[in-house]
Amino acid sequence: MNRTRKSKEKTREEQEQEQEQEQEQEQEQEQEQEQEQEQEQEQEQEQEQEEEEEEEENSAF
Structure with a gap:
């Protein structure tokens, strides 16, 4: 009897460990997605800056 109880506790x-690992993986994926979004935003901002600079150069002529 004791043996089965121990094995049940172990399982x-x-x-619980598996659940924790899954949660950690999900968090990591979310973080990666956030990082990707941040990178995309940065790229968009850079493009906007370049466009503004081009407009300024054109208006200078």
Whole structure:
């Protein structure tokens, strides 16, 4: 009897560990997505700046 109880406890621990790992992976994926979004925003800002600079150069003539 003791043996089965121990194995059940172990599986519960394993399940909890697996859940924790899954949560960590999800968090990592979310962070990666956020980083990608930030990079995209930065690129957009750079493009806007370049366009503004070009307009200023054109108006200088």
